[in-house]
Amino acid sequence: MRAMTILTGLVSVMVMLPASALAQAGTAAAADLPEASLLRERHIEGVGGRAALEQYQSSHALGTFEIPGQGIHGSLEVFAAAPNNLLVTIDIPGIGTVRTGYDGEVGWTIHPATGPMVMEGRQLDQIRQQADFIGVLHPERYIASTETVEETEFAGRPTYKVRVVTLWDEEYFEFFDKETGLLAGSIRQQESPMGAIEVTTVTKDYRDFGGINAPSKVVQRMLGQEQLLIVDQVEYDQVDGALFELPNEIRTLVSEQGESR
Amino acid sequence: MYRRQDAGKLLWTGLAATLALACAAQPTFDREVGLETFDAAWRIVYESHFDTTFNGVDWVALKGELRPAAAAADTRAELRSIIGDMLGRLEQSHFALIPQEAADTLDPTLDDGDLDQVGDLGLDVRLLGEEVVVTEVDETGPAWAAGVRAGWVVRSVGEASVDSLLSRLRSRESRIPVQFRIARLVSRRFTGQAGTPYRIGFLDRADRPVALELTRRQDPSEPVKIGNLPTFFARMAHRRIESTEHRVTVGHVWFNVWMATLVKQIDAAVDAYRDLDGIVVDLRGNPGGLGAMVMGVAGHFFDDRVQLGTFRTRSATLRYTANPRRVSSTGERVQPFAGPVAVLVDGMTGSASELFAGGVQSVGRVRVFGERSAGAVLPARMDRLPNGDVLYHAFAEFVTADGITLEGRGVIPDEPISVTRNDLIEGRDPVLDAALAWIAEERKSPAAGG
Numbered sequence: 228m229r230a231m232t233i234l235t236g237l238v239s240v241m242v243m244l245p246a247s248a249l250a251q252a253g254t255a256a257a258a259d260l261p262e263a264s265l266l267r268e269r270h271i272e273g274v275g276g277r278a279a280l281e282q283y284q285s286s287h288a289l290g291t292f293e294i295p296g297q298g299i300h301g302s303l304e305v306f307a308a309a310p311n312n313l314l315v316t317i318d319i320p321g322i323g324t325v326r327t328g329y330d331g332e333v334g335w336t337i338h339p340a341t342g343p344m345v346m347e348g349r350q351l352d353q354i355r356q357q358a359d360f361i362g363v364l365h366p367e368r369y370i371a372s373t374e375t376v377e378e379t380e381f382a383g384r385p386t387y388k389v390r391v392v393t394l395w396d397e398e399y400f401e402f403f404d405k406e407t408g409l410l411a412g413s414i415r416q417q418e419s420p421m422g423a424i425e426v427t428t429v430t431k432d433y434r435d436f437g438g439i440n441a442p443s444k445v446v447q448r449m450l451g452q453e454q455l456l457i458v459d460q461v462e463y464d465q466v467d468g469a470l471f472e473l474p475n476e477i478r479t480l481v482s483e484q485g486e487s488r
Numbered sequence: 489m490y491r492r493q494d495a496g497k498l499l500w501t502g503l504a505a506t507l508a509l510a511c512a513a514q515p516t517f518d519r520e521v522g523l524e525t526f527d528a529a530w531r532i533v534y535e536s537h538f539d540t541t542f543n544g545v546d547w548v549a550l551k552g553e554l555r556p557a558a559a560a561a562d563t564r565a566e567l568r569s570i571i572g573d574m575l576g577r578l579e580q581s582h583f584a585l586i587p588q589e590a591a592d593t594l595d596p597t598l599d600d601g602d603l604d605q606v607g608d609l610g611l612d613v614r615l616l617g618e619e620v621v622v623t624e625v626d627e628t629g630p631a632w633a634a635g636v637r638a639g640w641v642v643r644s645v646g647e648a649s650v651d652s653l654l655s656r657l658r659s660r661e662s663r664i665p666v667q668f669r670i671a672r673l674v675s676r677r678f679t680g681q682a683g684t685p686y687r688i689g690f691l692d693r694a695d696r697p698v699a700l701e702l703t704r705r706q707d708p709s710e711p712v713k714i715g716n717l718p719t720f721f722a723r724m725a726h727r728r729i730e731s732t733e734h735r736v737t738v739g740h741v742w743f744n745v746w747m748a749t750l751v752k753q754i755d756a757a758v759d760a761y762r763d764l765d766g767i768v769v770d771l772r773g774n775p776g777g778l779g780a781m782v783m784g785v786a787g788h789f790f791d792d793r794v795q796l797g798t799f800r801t802r803s804a805t806l807r808y809t810a811n812p813r814r815v816s817s818t819g820e821r822v823q824p825f826a827g828p829v830a831v832l833v834d835g836m837t838g839s840a841s842e843l844f845a846g847g848v849q850s851v852g853r854v855r856v857f858g859e860r861s862a863g864a865v866l867p868a869r870m871d872r873l874p875n876g877d878v879l880y881h882a883f884a885e886f887v888t889a890d891g892i893t894l895e896g897r898g899v900i901p902d903e904p905i906s907v908t909r910n911d912l913i914e915g916r917d918p919v920l921d922a923a924l925a926w927i928a929e930e931r932k933s934p935a936a937g938g
Contacts, residue, residue, distance in 0.1 A: 296871045298716035298878075320597045321714035322748045322778070339748040341784040341811050342755075420783075421799070421806040450801055451536045451883060452869065475819035483814055483821055 263373035263389045269408035271363060274433075274440045280361050282438065284309045285466035290443075290458040292317045303456065312471040313358035328471065329358040335477040341420075343476040345484065350418040352395045369393055378405070382429040382446075386411050409433055409440075417449075424449050436461040518875075519559070522567045525875040526558035529571050529585070532871050533578075536883045538802050545577050568877065579663050580882060581864030581895060582839070586718060588876035594719040596711040603711050606721070607682030607704030612773060613642055613674050614836070614907075615667040620650050620674055621909050622690075630702045637693065639913035644689035645677045663896070667835050668862055682706040693913045712747045716870040716878045720777065722747040726757035728764070729920075734928040740920070742770040746777030746840040751784060755817040758788045758825060766828040766927035768920065769844075772858060776839025779867055786848055787811035791824050794889075796847030799867060801884040808847065808886070828930035829854040830923035833899055838862035843886055846899040850888035855926055856901045858919045863898035 271277060285308035292301040301319035306312075314328040323339030334346035334354040346354055356362060356369040366373075372392045379388045381402040389401045399415035412430050416423040426449045430442035436458070445456040473481065530551050533542075554574050561567040568585055575583040594602050610629015613620050622640040625632045642650055650670075657669050680686060682704050690698045709721035724743040731737070739761025743750050761767050767789075786796060790810040799806040816822045831845045831854045842865045848854045866882030873879055887893050903926070905919045 294715065297869055298872055299714070319714075321712050338780070338784075339751055340778055340780040342751075342787060342813055343815060344811055420793075420809060420811070422804075424804060424806070450804060476815040479815045479819060479821045 260375040260378070261387060263375045263391075266375065266387055266389060266403045266408070267363070267366065267373075270403060270410050273408045275438055277364060279438050280364060283463040284360075285464055285468075287462045287466050288436075288458045289460045290456065292319070293455040293457070294452065295455060296453060305458075306466050306470050307358070307360055308466050308468060308471065309360040311355065311358045311360060311362075312468070313354070314470055326474070327354075328473075328477075329354045330471050330473055331358075333473060333477065333481055334358075335473065335480075337474060337476065343474070343480060344420060345477060345480050348418065349395060349397060349423075350420075352393070352397070353418055356393070371396070376400075381411050382431070384411055407433075410442075437463050517562065517564050517567075519561070521875050522561050522564070523555075523559050525567065525873045525877065526555060526571055526574075528871075528873050529879050530555075530574065532879055533575070533583070533881055536802065536869075536881065537578075538800055538866075538882065538884050540802065543578050543580055550574060550577060564875070567875070571877075571879075575881075580866060581663075581862075582866040582868040582880060582882040584880040586716075586870070586878040586880055588878070590718050591716055591870075591878045592876070594711065595713050596719060597713060603719075604706060605681045605683075606707045606711070607680055607684065608707045609678045609686065609688075609702050609704055611636060611678065613671055614834070615654075615670050616907065616909050618654075619909065620654075620670060621912060623907070623912060628708070630705050634700050634702055635698075636690065636700070636702075638915075639693050639909055640698075641691040641695075641909070642674060642688060643691060643697070644687075645674055646687060648677075649689075650674065664864075665835055665862070671836060678704075679707075680704050709744070710747075710749055712749050714747075714778070716872050717880075720745050720747055722750050724750045724753045724757075726753075726760070728761065729768075729924070731924045731928075734924045736765040736924060736928045736931060738766040738768055738924060738927055739764050740768045740770060742772075744774055746774070746779070746781045746785075746844075748778055748781060751781060752817060754785060755788075755813070758813075759816050759818070759822070762822065762825055764827070765931050766830065766924075767825060768830045768832060768923050768927075769854075770832045770920070771837045771841040771845060772832050772834040772919070773836045774838075774841040775836065775862075776841055776843075776864075779840045779843060782840055782844045782847065783809060783811050784813070786844060787813040787824065789825050789829050789848065789853055791826065794851055794853070796851060797843070797886055797888040799884045799886060806884075808843070810848075828927045830926060831856045832919050832923060833858045833861045833901060834919075835859050835862060837899070838864045839866075842894050842899050846886075846888050846892070846894045849899060849902070850890040850892065855903065855923075856899060857903045857905055857923045857926075858901050859904065859906055860900050861894075861898040863894065863896050865894040 288305040290303050292303045293299065299319060301317050303317045306314040311331050316324055316326050318324045325338050327336045334351045337343045359368065362368065370391060371394050374390045375387050376390050377388050379386060385405040386402040387405060390398060391401055392398050399413060401413045402411040404411045410430055412428045414427050417426045426447055429446040432442060432444040433440050434443045443458050447454050534547055554570055558567060558570045561570060571585050594606060596603060609631045610626035611622055611631040612624040614623045620642045622636060622638055625636055625638055644650060653673055654670055657666050685701045685703050687701050692698050707721055709723040711719050712722050713719045722745050726739060726741045729738050729740050739757065741754060741757050743754065787810045790812050792812060793809045795807050795809050797808045799808055812824050814822060833845050833856060842861045845856055845861065849856050865886050867884040868880055868882045871879045885893060885895055903922050905922050907918060911918055
């Protein structure tokens with residue numbers, strides 16, 4: 228699920244937290260509805276299967292970030308590596324480069340306007356889940372339970388709606404396309420330094436990136452605003468692990484926090 | 489002393505439009521698109537205004553009232569006037585229609601050469617009593633070179649007398665104070681194409697009439713464009729003040745607009761003054777900008793994630809919190825500045841500047857000096873409309889940590905002080921002086937940190 232990890236990682240840049248990963252554990256589904264675990268398996272098959280997801284150790288995606296209504300356009304890069312390294316950069320004219328990362332232990336963000344921050348609490352839980360390179364194959368790492376709750380229309384498509392509860396007792400919803408079986412999106416309270424923000428994420432335009440069928444377009448709606456993340460290109464197994472090392476200012480903040488405990 | 493007013497803020501209604509209109513013919517007016525534009529503007533506010541009572545305006549009825557006029561509009565100007573009327577009925581700040589020709593020119597990312605044409609005169613003005621007075625003159629600018637000094641009175645700009653402009657503004661109802669509008673109107677006339685002459689009639693410090701034709705220089709500020717907003721011209725200055733009278737040494741930090749491109753300079757200035765007796769953040773004339781930047785700048789003065797206030801949108805309530813800055817601009821570990829911080833404001837201090845001043849004031853971290861601020865504090869977005877114009881509209885309100893809504897009220901200084909013309913003539917800045925005196929008193933207190 229590298230490509231999905233890449234795309235959901237982009238969310239963290241603007242709302243400073245990750246969108247949902249695709250992990251669900253198998254629990255009993257409501258009557259006449261497919262079990263959530265089966266929906267997950269169908270999705271995994273749809274994106275290329277377990278072997279395809281496990282064939283790479285790192286990825287580097289390039290694309291664009293837009294808030295179309297506001298005329299904001301930027302470039303984006305997402306670096307990810309097994310087991311759980313993530314670095315997202317978005318360069319927005321007039322604002323600068325926003326960086327968000329997770330090195331397997333520390334989640335962080337550096338925004339030109341607000342300065343460096345180290346994530347904690349639920350925000351850290353969410354980016355940990357997000358950064359797992361093949362988290363969709365290991366839902367038990369993050370998910371306590373899942374349940375298919377209804378058939379419903381989502382983003383103009385008939386879908387199954389799945390309620391997900393994480394190990395840290397967070398509830399959110401995922402939507403699986405009835406026809407294709409692929410993840411159509413999610414609705415989740417994304418944590419941020421300003422508090423929780425409800426984000427509706429629509430994943431669409433799935434296409435092949437190196438043998439993995441992944442969404443090339445992610446639309447996210449929050450606070451009445453829509454942002455668009457487009458991936459044009461993905462390279463695999465070319466990422467230098469040094470990229471995930473903590474930036475200087477984050478390392479300084481982390482060492483200070485360690486001493487103050 | 490006051491600093492030059494935010495030319496960038498004013499430019500989009502002045503120079504940008506001038507340049508655009510000089511280069512391109514007016515597009516043909518399409519009534520169908522015009523009506524779509526009206527409908528879109530109405531709908532965006534209907535769907536996103538943070539207050540579902542629309543500040544007491546029957547928003548649905550208003551559409552019924554104004555839509556026929558929008559449908560019958562024959563020109564873009566007529567349509568803009570109708571949409572402007574609709575937005576004006578809200579009687580709130582941060583609702584405006586930005587003309588396409590203002591929004592789309594002078595884009596620094598396009599490097600089309602127009603930016604070289606942006607000019608200013610290097611002076612700032614305020615309404616003091618009944619006179620528009622020069623409050624600041626940039627020593628590197630054409631006004632200074634021609635002998636203009638703080639304390640001079642502006643009597644005419646171009647062919648217009650300032651008295652007539654003032655009368656005109658006073659005859660129009662507006663929630664925006666006249667001192668804000670006249671300063672903006674006069675300053676807007678100072679901006680224009682670099683290299684072009686502009687005539688100004690002054691009274692000098694001895695009240696002798698002086699007529700000058702000044703040539704606009706190329707604006708030395710940094711152009712910044714964010715999305716659909718017009719280009720801003722960002723500038724920052726800082727200095728170390730050693731006051732022998734008050735026996736303190738403080739850092740004075742001033743910037744004309746909250747733009748992320750200035751953050752590194754501001755961070756470096758705070759680093760430079762970290763060991764001094766106090767820091768003065770001078771927001772006089774600063775009309776606002778990028779609200780998120782407030783969290784970072786405020787973080788220089790807090791050791792914890794202190795909540796400065798709350799953003800209330802229609803669907804969410806968000807915390808507005810200082811991000812403690814425990815790392816210096818060079819990546820070294822530091823403690824956020826714990827000493828006395830004075831914030832200077834005036835009637836031209838608006839939006840993000842008020843969010844900062846009012847937010848840090850509400851938790852008792854700073855002392856605010858000067859005049860009541862503009863009272864224009866609503867987080868806003870800029871949506872493109874079908875005809876290319878941009879709708880600037882608020883989607884949230886800001887409430888300080890102690891529960892005060894700053895919109896329509898402004899930040900009330902802890903020490904209200906007004907500058908007089910005589911102060912300027914004699915080279916005094918009573919607002920800064922009061923801040924220095926307070927810092928000196930704070931430093932005498934055993935509890936003083938830093």
